[in-house]
Amino acid sequence: MNAHVLKRLLRPQSPLLFANQEERDQWCEGARANPGLQSLLEEIRQEGKRLLNEQEQELTFSLFKLFALNGSRIEYEKVYFAKRRRLNTFAILAFLWPDEDVYLEALQNTIWSVCNEYTWCLPAHLLDCPETEVTADRSYTLDKPIQMACTIDLFAAETAFTFSEILSLLGDALDPLLCKRMRDELYTRIFHPFHRTRYRWETHTHNWAAVCAGSVGSAALHVMTDTEDLAMVLERVLSAMDHYLQGFQDDGFCLEGYGYWQYGFGFYVYFADLLKKRTAGQLDLFAVEKVHQIALFQQRCFLHGNKVVNFSDALSDASIFLGLSHYLHKVYADFASPERMLRAAYTDDHCSRWAPAIRNLLWFDDTAPEHAWQKGTLYAKQAQWFISRHQTEAGSFSFAAKGGHNDEPHNHNDIGHFILQGNGEWLCKDLGSGLYTRDYFQEKRYTFVCNGSQGHSVPIINHQHQVAGLDRRAVIQHVSTGGFAESFSLDLARAYSDQTLLQLKRTFTWEKVERPILVMEDTYMFTERPGSIVERLITPDLDIMEEEEGVLLQGMKTAMLIRYDRCQLQLGINRFHFLNHFGDTEANLALDFTMLNLEKECSAKLVFQFV
Numbered sequence: 001m002n003a004h005v006l007k008r009l010l011r012p013q014s015p016l017l018f019a020n021q022e023e024r025d026q027w028c029e030g031a032r033a034n035p036g037l038q039s040l041l042e043e044i045r046q047e048g049k050r051l052l053n054e055q056e057q058e059l060t061f062s063l064f065k066l067f068a069l070n071g072s073r074i075e076y077e078k079v080y081f082a083k084r085r086r087l088n089t090f091a092i093l094a095f096l097w098p099d100e101d102v103y104l105e106a107l108q109n110t111i112w113s114v115c116n117e118y119t120w121c122l123p124a125h126l127l128d129c130p131e132t133e134v135t136a137d138r139s140y141t142l143d144k145p146i147q148m149a150c151t152i153d154l155f156a157a158e159t160a161f162t163f164s165e166i167l168s169l170l171g172d173a174l175d176p177l178l179c180k181r182m183r184d185e186l187y188t189r190i191f192h193p194f195h196r197t198r199y200r201w202e203t204h205t206h207n208w209a210a211v212c213a214g215s216v217g218s219a220a221l222h223v224m225t226d227t228e229d230l231a232m233v234l235e236r237v238l239s240a241m242d243h244y245l246q247g248f249q250d251d252g253f254c255l256e257g258y259g260y261w262q263y264g265f266g267f268y269v270y271f272a273d274l275l276k277k278r279t280a281g282q283l284d285l286f287a288v289e290k291v292h293q294i295a296l297f298q299q300r301c302f303l304h305g306n307k308v309v310n311f312s313d314a315l316s317d318a319s320i321f322l323g324l325s326h327y328l329h330k331v332y333a334d335f336a337s338p339e340r341m342l343r344a345a346y347t348d349d350h351c352s353r354w355a356p357a358i359r360n361l362l363w364f365d366d367t368a369p370e371h372a373w374q375k376g377t378l379y380a381k382q383a384q385w386f387i388s389r390h391q392t393e394a395g396s397f398s399f400a401a402k403g404g405h406n407d408e409p410h411n412h413n414d415i416g417h418f419i420l421q422g423n424g425e426w427l428c429k430d431l432g433s434g435l436y437t438r439d440y441f442q443e444k445r446y447t448f449v450c451n452g453s454q455g456h457s458v459p460i461i462n463h464q465h466q467v468a469g470l471d472r473r474a475v476i477q478h479v480s481t482g483g484f485a486e487s488f489s490l491d492l493a494r495a496y497s498d499q500t501l502l503q504l505k506r507t508f509t510w511e512k513v514e515r516p517i518l519v520m521e522d523t524y525m526f527t528e529r530p531g532s533i534v535e536r537l538i539t540p541d542l543d544i545m546e547e548e549e550g551v552l553l554q555g556m557k558t559a560m561l562i563r564y565d566r567c568q569l570q571l572g573i574n575r576f577h578f579l580n581h582f583g584d585t586e587a588n589l590a591l592d593f594t595m596l597n598l599e600k601e602c603s604a605k606l607v608f609q610f611v
Helices: 003-009 021-033 035-052 066-070 074-096 101-115 154-170 176-196 207-223 227-246 258-278 289-295 297-301 322-331 354-362
Strands: 302-304 376-380 385-392 395-402 418-422 425-428 459-461 469-473 475-480 485-491 501-511 517-526 533-540 543-546 550-554 559-563 569-579 585-595 601-610
Touching: 003 227, 021 035, 021 074, 035 074, 035 101, 035 354, 066 074, 074 101, 074 154, 074 354, 101 154, 101 176, 154 176, 154 207, 154 354, 176 207, 176 227, 207 227, 207 258, 227 258, 227 289, 258 289, 258 297, 258 322, 258 354, 289 297, 297 302, 302 385, 302 395, 322 354, 385 501, 395 501, 418 517, 425 533, 425 601, 459 501, 475 501, 533 601, 585 601
Parallel strands: none
Antiparallel strands: 376 385, 385 395, 395 418, 418 425, 459 533, 475 485, 485 501, 501 517, 517 601, 533 585, 543 550, 550 559, 559 601, 569 585
């Protein structure tokens, strides 16, 4: 949609969150008294109390340069996100309790500090960004502006969104000089650079497009008074949102994983809501069937409680943004509003993002129903994800497996990988995302155990792992859902570079009995006798006991027996460690079943029995 049409649709600027001061005050009074919000409000107050007694850290040059020196992100980002936590917390407390001056004072000091930052970007994004040029050129002139600090990444855009809504909610309470500076920074760091620069993320088909564009567009909707300028911004924002949607197939499955659905699609929703209001409903980005299907991904990818199908760079346990969920429940009748016990605590988001934090309050609906995750099986034909939730008197059991290809967004080399969950415990797991560093997103990506196939429950063939690439994809053989036994069969041969491998057919049979059974059989065909085949399984660091029929994995709440033929397979158990997304060391197990009788045509079978 071009800027001329957009300009005609835009209504005169008016507050987008509350119509007036009276409405805002009434909402605050109701929120403070709402029983459903008390636990969240107490979390925010406790965090505010902690932060008031903590010295605010500054983003020093020593922290900034660490990424350039050694590729480490975590030191700078901890301080950066701690500052955003202060910004959000004091803004929310000043909004809800305007008579407590200590919050407003702390907020204004933090705003001033954020305004003083050299850049709102993370060093990892700024220094690796093609729009950024770092040189030793000292020939500064008036017609040669310094642009480095004004590159727009995820967090620069999000900071702009935050500033714009703090101005909208609290502008009348903030010092006028501070308000002026906030607006100046928005134009200097965001709107002017966006006007003169085309960014790569505008054509990305993943979360960057939605978050960056959605944040820039939302900030503009709040702050820009000139409708012609606003229309020009929105034209490009809407184009970026179209590219974001192109990253999904019609089934709406998010190949980046649930965390990136919550992130990217969340910002799509935040922007779409503001745009719909500013155009009096004439531009409704929710009235697209693909968007509807994307919204349903949440209820499709959770297995039990907070356990989620965490293929790609996703966490295995996730919490729910109730505000986002309650909003989507109002938009789509078949969106399942989840149980409140799964809500995200205020401090769960280690990046301290403003937009979901404030909407967990503004969009909370105490009349919304609560739905437990429904049992049943689904197969997403385009994503090639098979997910089954089975409930019996013995408990809740889940199985998920994937095909796909090895060039997916936030890709892991994991074609044919699977996970098993019983009564809230992982028995076969996905490691999820590791600690983000420079190497994590460059040529060494698949040396990280959580990204390469060596860290997934897939075979190792002739000492070779799967390789990355769009042409490295599964060929689906058969899918059967419903009834006592369900099956999912796929050929993994293309995932490997071994020229002697003609076929690797992996078949899962999921028997939905009282304590379910998963049968996994791999059938190989080679042009010559292979030298080595290892059937690898990734499990948590559980207690393991040898049994007559196989090996028993003992969890805290459930156990699983893995049956195998000892004449065919020899088990080796290896404990390994990796740095998870938060920099903590995790211990896990690789159960390696080495095939003993190798022929050009051979097979291996493992049977997983919950006990």
